[in-house]
Amino acid sequence: MSERNQSGNGPNEVSSSETPETPAASAESQLTAQRFWLTNDLLAALLLVSFVGIVAAGSAGFADLTVVPEHVRKVYLSVVVTAAGWTFGEAAYRTWSGR
8 A cells, every 4th residue: 555545644635745736836926926927127217217316326426436346346237237137138138139
């Protein structure tokens, strides 16, 4: 006999260590995608706005950007470029390619 049958679980019973596959369980896993569909866009916009603000503050003399270590500036710039690609990538590609 299998371990499942020995423990007293019938064919329709589910042990406490198993998660049943139900429509409610699969629908629940999709809820975060529906609730947070703008999260990536909002974070990308925040990064782009902060970059513009930091560059404007540095050029106006309000902030000394030379005190920020170079490796931190490179990481920040790479994250901002990635955010710009996320935000404008597909539309910019279609505009530049003429498609």
